[in-house]
Each structure stands twice: as structure tokens, then as C-alpha cells.
Amino acid sequence: MTIVPLVKVNLVGILEDKDKVLEATQEFGALHLIPLTSAQKELEAVPAGRGREASEALRWLMDSKAQRRPVTHLDDFDLETVVEKTLANRKALRDFEDRVARLDQRIQDVEPWGEFSFSDLAEIGEHRLWFYVVPNAKIKLIDPSDKILEIVHRDKYRSYIVLLSPEEPATNAMPVPRVHVGAEALSVLRRQHEDATIQLEELELQRQALTKWRFVLAQNLAAARDHSARHRASLETADTEQVFVLQAWARQDQVAEVRTLSDSLGIALLVTDVEEADAPPTLLDNRPALEAGEDLVEFYQTPGYRGWDPSAIVYVSFVIFFGMIMTDAGYGLLLLLLLYLFRARFKGSALGRRMFRMSVWLMISTAAFGVATGSYFGVAPPEGTFLARLKVLHLKDVDTMMKITLTIGVTHIVIANLMRAWHETSLSGRLQPVGWCLVALGGLATFLGQGTSIAVAGPVAVVAGLLLVGIFGSDRKVTSLKTGGLRVFDGLASLARIVNIFSDVLSYMRLFALGLAAASLAETINSLSGQLNHAVPGVGLLIAIAVLVLGHAINIGLGLIAGCVHGLRLNVIEFFNWGLKDEGTPFRPFKKEETRL
Known part of the structure; x- marks a missing residue:
């Protein structure tokens, strides 16, 4: 739990070597660059490339449920073609999804009328068909003496009536307004639906085929962003006719490595300590078990360089506060089981692994406070049992x-x-x-x-x-x-x-209030479920189970939101208000992006 001491480094070299130095510095990946000149105007003048389109294409391929084995070489890769095909696939697939959904609805609307097609007007005496969906309770309001009509379908609630008339009937001729069925027969709609579904499957297969380019596409995007970062850094160095100066912050314990870098590039290096007038960025350094505390701290405010690192305290207190708010052993153990089942999804990145580790501790805290308050899905353990003896906190003891x-x-x-x-x-x-x-x-x-x-x-x-x-x-x-x-x-x-x-x-009284509210809601859900079971014999059991599942799911969701919001708020508002004096800026190393399979 510490803020890493920094030093200011100045790399001085020949101007024609600047691109090589910047690329090597980016490869080194441990320096926080200090802009010596403003590059905003120059950057705004650069026209936007296809980076955004390529990013959207990559996201579309990564979101595909079916993934092909990725290609890792660039021999046959054409960035423009792959991006164009991917975006065209996305547009076409979304269009056909909308078309299938519209046809589903049209078929559902037309099915009660059966298979029909509109005849030529001359064949039916210049009469037209007018369609009405009439509630069965209003059938008696229809006067059939002056109308030619037919009930073509009837269900429990509605009757589907076709009225024959050369002109649209008056609005008071029928108890309800007419409906628009459309000119296409049911068989035609079903054929169109089949064709659209087949085309949708073809587009899904095309998307799956394109996923083989996701890795090289990500590589190209990373290289483009790396080049953009180097371009910006190039504009922010101090240049003369022959010499450039690149200034940056570096870890004090990495000065030897920076010196090795400068020697290998054949450039001069000047290292100075932090001065009173300097405002260095803040680099937090914690043990792996407490690294998630850095994410919690920087979510709201980065401490100043001359301050102290609250990551460990915030991490531990957040875990405790979260458990006090959720305070149910059943909820904690259930969520702990879900975390275990989906643990593989967290292993793809360092952030995911940190969040998984912290989530496990949050659920352990929830289960521990649930045992201490005697709450298991809102049910208290029977008196005299081992679990009842573990109950040491009484939420209703205000x-x-x-x-x-x-x-x-x-x-x-x-x-x-x-x-x-x-x-x-x-x-x-x-x-x-x-x-x-x-x-x-x-x-x-x-x-x-x-x-x-x-x-x-x-x-x-x-x-x-x-x-x-x-x-x-x-x-x-x-x-x-x-x-x-x-x-x-x-x-x-x-x-x-x-x-x-x-x-x-x-x-801090919100810890007690929210914990009591969660426990009371769980008890209410159980009580309501029991009443429904007794009130409606037979089917009441199914209703009671549905109420239990839905009610506790909602309570868990509310508890997760309250635990995160209020558990974090007590740290970043109340605690930071008394513990931190200055706000700093995070240490952002100038480094290349990583691309993983």
C-alpha cells in the first residue's frame, strides 16, 4: 500500500532519430510522458480515418456466438475488404432480423383470418372486403339485416368478421373500427418468412466465417492506435533545428532500466528528482490480493502524489459494508456458487481476475453477516440449532x-x-x-x-x-x-x-437501514409466498414458487445495487473527505497495446 516514488527523466537526441526513440520508448512501456508543447490544433487538423469503422467491425465479430479458429498471419489479410464485408454483414443481418420479426407479427395477425386472396372486383360485383375483430360481448350490437358478413374465426374472446361492401362502412356500422389485414395471403407471408429465415442463417454463417480475421484485425487496430499515440507524442516534444527533448515521469526504481534504454539508443539522459513546483502523476502499488482497491479508489478520485494510498483500507471497508447491506447467508452462498460456475469468464484480463477475487470476498462477507444476523433467504434458523447459536446480531434491535x-x-x-x-x-x-x-x-x-x-x-x-x-x-x-x-x-x-x-x-446508519430493509423484504416475500400456497390449493404451490424466485431475485438485485452504491459511497465521500487532501492524476504509461487470442 504505497504511492510509488517517481523521478523526472529527459531524453535528448538528434531530431532525425525521434521516431526511432518514440517507438523504443513505447516498447519499453514504463514512462508517463510530459507534454512540452501543445499538439491539440495539429491533432484536430488530422482527418479521421477508418479506425472507428474497424473498431465497430471487430466488436461485431467478437460478439458472435460462433467463433472460427483465428488466423494469426497477415499474408491474405486485406483490412479494407474485411472491414467493408463485416459492416455490410452487420447491416444485412440486422435488416433481416427486423424483416423476420415483422413477418412473424404479420403472420400472427393474419392467421385467424385463414388462407385467402382478394378476388377481382368485377367478380364480386365491385364489392370490397372489410375486416373487423369484434369482442364476443359486442356481437349482439351488430345488425345483420342490412349487411353481408361472415364470421370466419372465433376464439374465447374475439370474433373475426369479414364484411362485404362496395364502400367502407360508416364508423357506426360496426361496434369496433376496422383492421388492416394487408393484401398478401397467409401462404405468401409464410413463404417470405421461410426465405428471410434462410437468408438470416446464411448471414450468420458469413459472420462466423469472418470471425477468423478477428485477431489480425485487432492487431491492425492496436498498431494504428500505437501509431496515433506516437504521432501525438511526437507533436508534444520540445524540438529545435537539430535536437529534440522527450520528458517523462519514471519509477525511481527503474532509473537503471531507463539508462540502459538511453544507452542502447545512443541518446542523452538527464534524471532529476521531484521538485516542490512539480505535479507528478500518482502510481499506486499494492499486493495482488488488494489490487482491486486501486480500481475502487481511482473510480472516484486519484490521491495526490504527496498524499497516501487508501486502496487497502477502501478495499477492506467496502467488503465489510457490502456484506452488512446484503446481510443474507443464502444470497451470499448462491452468488458465490454462480461466481464459481462462471469463473472462466473472468480469466481473460487482469481487471477481470481482480474483479473476480473481490467479488468472492464480497459474497463471503455477505454470507458471514447473514450467519451473524441469522438470515437464510429471509428464514431464521430454528431455536436451539447450531446456526441459531451463531446469530449474534439482531437487526430489529434498533x-x-x-x-x-x-x-x-x-x-x-x-x-x-x-x-x-x-x-x-x-x-x-x-x-x-x-x-x-x-x-x-x-x-x-x-x-x-x-x-x-x-x-x-x-x-x-x-x-x-x-x-x-x-x-x-x-x-x-x-x-x-x-x-x-x-x-x-x-x-x-x-x-x-x-x-x-x-x-x-x-x-453510516445507512448500513443498518439498508440491511434491515433487505432482511424485511426477504421475510415479506416468504410470508406472501406461504399465504398464496394456502389460499389457492394445488396451483397455489406453483404461484408461491414463482413469487419466491422472482421476489428473491429482485431483492438480490436491489441488494447488489445498494451494496455497490452505498458501500462505495461511504468510502469515496465520507472517508475521502477526511482522509485525502489533494486530488492527483493517474500514472498512464506510454506503451503499446496488447493483442490476445
């Missing part, structure tokens, strides 16, 4: 759960302040967070120790903390009456955050 969640909130915020104080360099920067720790702990002691001697120590800690915050609320040196007054003003302004710490601690 007083106890409030104390637990507020204690968690205070602990979380105190950790944030202590970490900030540890990494500050000034006296006020160190003592202000300590003051807020005393305020938070004193408030908690006052709340928990009501009626005991601890309740007396609580207000003392609060006052001591506020004095620390007020006295060390500024770094100003008092050299005159004016600066003294400004220091007092700064101290009073910093005391205003007492409202923030109070509201932030109360925010």
Missing part, C-alpha cells in the same frame, strides 16, 4: 444496531484522519486531524456511555479536539495584528466542519 453502525462510522473517519495526520508535514496539518479524531471519539463516548463515567470523558475529548482544531486551524505566522486576526478567522472557519463530521458519522 438501539444496538445504531450503536454498532455509529461505532463503525466513527472508526472509519478516525482512521481517515489518523492517516492524513501521519502523512502531513506541517504542525497544523498533523494536529487538525488529531483534533477531529478527539471530537469524533468524544461524541461516540458521550452517546455510548450515557449514565456511566465514560459519558463525562466524552465532552472533555470533544472540547479538547475543538481547541486543537481552532488553535491549529491555520499555518499563518502571527507578525502583526492583521495576521493574528486572520489566523483567528481561519481557526473559526475550520471549526465549521463540526457539522460535516456529525452528518458524515450519521451517514
Whole structure:
């Protein structure tokens, strides 16, 4: 859990060697480039190529369910032809999918009328056919004495009536408006549907055949993006008539490797340490087990280079908060089983493996809190059983759960302040967070120790903390009456955050509220299912099972959303608010894209 120390490197070479240096630097893949000139105007002037079309073509091939063995050589590959064929296949396939869907609907609409075709008007005395779908309850409203009509089909709810008339009947002639059946016979529609379905299968086979080019297409795209990145980097170097300077940030422990790179290229290298005026990017470095914490942190805010890395704390607290919100052992074990069954889908990338590892811990946390609260798909274990003895938390005990969640909130915020104080360099920067720790702990002691001697120590800690915050609320040196007054003003302004710490601690009560809501909803689903089973004998069992499955699926979905949103929010809002001082920019190495089969 650390922010990697960086150094600034300057690569100086002959201008005619710049392309070679940039390609080697990109191959090296460990430098964060620093733009020395603005290249925005030049980049905007470059016309867009076929990169977007090629990306869409690759995505279309990768999404195909059936995949052919990929070609790995470029001998017969023509980028323009493959992209053109793939995009044409996508358009045609989507058009035929729409056509099949329209024909399905047309056939469904025409089937009740049976097989018919329109005769020549002269054969039927210049009469036309008019079609009506009439609810059976309204049949009695039709007066057949002045109409030529026939009921050609009838089901449980509707009658399908054909009326013969030279002109369209008046709107009040029938109890419902007429429907448009179309001029094509049912057999014609079925033949068109068959032809469209066959063509759709042909297009699917064509798409499958094109998937053999997906790897070389991805290679070409990666090479094009690499070339674009080098072009941008080339525009952002500092150039003179004969010499160019490429400036970048590098890991302090990789200086020897950078020096080897510069020696192999025959260019000069100048390495300098980070200066006070510099704003280096932030490179986080954690053990593989905690790497997902970096993704959680950078999802909202990258800490400043001179700050500290909260990845491990955020990772552990997010897992705990998520489990408290879901809080059902049945849900946790079910989702853990699904993760195991679909584990192969996460192995394709480093991000997928990190997310899988974190998801496993989230489900373990959910199951653990479910055991602690005695909830198994909303069912409590019978009294006297082993599982019942493991129940140590009672969600409906509001007083106890409030104390637990507020204690968690205070602990979380105190950790944030202590970490900030540890990494500050000034006296006020160190003592202000300590003051807020005393305020938070004193408030908690006052709340928990009501009626005991601890309740007396609580207000003392609060006052001591506020004095620390007020006295060390500024770094100003008092050299005159004016600066003294400004220091007092700064101290009073910093005391205003007492409202923030109070509201932030109360925010952690959402852990209890959401956990109780999830458990109560699970119990309600079980109760409703049982009532339906008893109310409707026989078929009621099927309805009850459907309610159970659908209800718990919805509850799991809501729990996943709430666990992610609120579990992460308590870290990136409340925790970051007290723990991180500055926001930084992530370290983005200048490197080539990877292409995998």
C-alpha cells in the first residue's frame, strides 16, 4: 500500500532519430510522458480515418456466438475488404432480423383470418372486403339485416368478421373500427418468412466465417492506435533545428532500466528528482490480493502524489459494508456458487481476475453477516440449532444496531484522519486531524456511555479536539495584528466542519437501514409466498414458487445495487473527505497495446 516514488527523466537526441526513440520508448512501456508543447490544433487538423469503422467491425465479430479458429498471419489479410464485408454483414443481418420479426407479427395477425386472396372486383360485383375483430360481448350490437358478413374465426374472446361492401362502412356500422389485414395471403407471408429465415442463417454463417480475421484485425487496430499515440507524442516534444527533448515521469526504481534504454539508443539522459513546483502523476502499488482497491479508489478520485494510498483500507471497508447491506447467508452462498460456475469468464484480463477475487470476498462477507444476523433467504434458523447459536446480531434491535453502525462510522473517519495526520508535514496539518479524531471519539463516548463515567470523558475529548482544531486551524505566522486576526478567522472557519463530521458519522446508519430493509423484504416475500400456497390449493404451490424466485431475485438485485452504491459511497465521500487532501492524476504509461487470442 504505497504511492510509488517517481523521478523526472529527459531524453535528448538528434531530431532525425525521434521516431526511432518514440517507438523504443513505447516498447519499453514504463514512462508517463510530459507534454512540452501543445499538439491539440495539429491533432484536430488530422482527418479521421477508418479506425472507428474497424473498431465497430471487430466488436461485431467478437460478439458472435460462433467463433472460427483465428488466423494469426497477415499474408491474405486485406483490412479494407474485411472491414467493408463485416459492416455490410452487420447491416444485412440486422435488416433481416427486423424483416423476420415483422413477418412473424404479420403472420400472427393474419392467421385467424385463414388462407385467402382478394378476388377481382368485377367478380364480386365491385364489392370490397372489410375486416373487423369484434369482442364476443359486442356481437349482439351488430345488425345483420342490412349487411353481408361472415364470421370466419372465433376464439374465447374475439370474433373475426369479414364484411362485404362496395364502400367502407360508416364508423357506426360496426361496434369496433376496422383492421388492416394487408393484401398478401397467409401462404405468401409464410413463404417470405421461410426465405428471410434462410437468408438470416446464411448471414450468420458469413459472420462466423469472418470471425477468423478477428485477431489480425485487432492487431491492425492496436498498431494504428500505437501509431496515433506516437504521432501525438511526437507533436508534444520540445524540438529545435537539430535536437529534440522527450520528458517523462519514471519509477525511481527503474532509473537503471531507463539508462540502459538511453544507452542502447545512443541518446542523452538527464534524471532529476521531484521538485516542490512539480505535479507528478500518482502510481499506486499494492499486493495482488488488494489490487482491486486501486480500481475502487481511482473510480472516484486519484490521491495526490504527496498524499497516501487508501486502496487497502477502501478495499477492506467496502467488503465489510457490502456484506452488512446484503446481510443474507443464502444470497451470499448462491452468488458465490454462480461466481464459481462462471469463473472462466473472468480469466481473460487482469481487471477481470481482480474483479473476480473481490467479488468472492464480497459474497463471503455477505454470507458471514447473514450467519451473524441469522438470515437464510429471509428464514431464521430454528431455536436451539447450531446456526441459531451463531446469530449474534439482531437487526430489529434498533438501539444496538445504531450503536454498532455509529461505532463503525466513527472508526472509519478516525482512521481517515489518523492517516492524513501521519502523512502531513506541517504542525497544523498533523494536529487538525488529531483534533477531529478527539471530537469524533468524544461524541461516540458521550452517546455510548450515557449514565456511566465514560459519558463525562466524552465532552472533555470533544472540547479538547475543538481547541486543537481552532488553535491549529491555520499555518499563518502571527507578525502583526492583521495576521493574528486572520489566523483567528481561519481557526473559526475550520471549526465549521463540526457539522460535516456529525452528518458524515450519521451517514453510516445507512448500513443498518439498508440491511434491515433487505432482511424485511426477504421475510415479506416468504410470508406472501406461504399465504398464496394456502389460499389457492394445488396451483397455489406453483404461484408461491414463482413469487419466491422472482421476489428473491429482485431483492438480490436491489441488494447488489445498494451494496455497490452505498458501500462505495461511504468510502469515496465520507472517508475521502477526511482522509485525502489533494486530488492527483493517474500514472498512464506510454506503451503499446496488447493483442490476445
